[in-house]
Amino acid sequence: QQQVKQSPQSLIVQKGGIPIINCAYENTAFDYFPWYQQFPGKGPALLIAIRPDVSEKKEGRFTISFNKSAKQFSLHIMDSQPGDSATYFCAASKTDGPDKLIFGTGTRLQVFP
């Protein structure tokens, strides 16, 4: 069962563009929504995360927008760079326990110079 749906599957942008990756979740008990970045041959690494008590969080060029009523959240990458080319995964979990992350299916981002 796919509890976190992610789109698009792949994304190609020019340097300086603003790619947007969207995720939707089903379980209203989720209260932690991280995004992970994965480079080829490496493990995922936490990029940025948000809790449902805020609608937006920014860290550098990365922004999460969160819409609790729609059960959706998205990642925006400002002024994208070739070094941002990676696979991005959204995830969700309930933090009142062992924090079992439910991952989206991933978005492969390519940023061309």
Added chain:
Amino acid sequence: NAGVTQTPKFRVLKTGQSMTLLCAQDMNHEYMYWYRQDPGMGLRLIHYSVGEGTTAKGEVPDGYNVSRLKKQNFLLGLESAAPSQTSVYFCASRAPGLFNEQFFGPGTRLTVL
């Protein structure tokens, strides 16, 4: 600190063979996790542990066993490998407490022929 390490990095098995994947972390984390990553499916939780001597099933536990005899190590076993277990396996660890990051290892690429 090495963080989370995984052994081996690559392995090829024949159907029916067994093997053990080793995960080690030097961050004194209580929680540890095993995920598998397959194209188009994101990361799925196999088993997890909330402390030494404890283990629990995740989303896709069938065909796998785990053990956590020492706090720093989490072993994933395949008793009789099947081609459907061809995947990239990631281990992660996390400190208890709200909203703490899961740190991932570099992965083990397993092929079952």
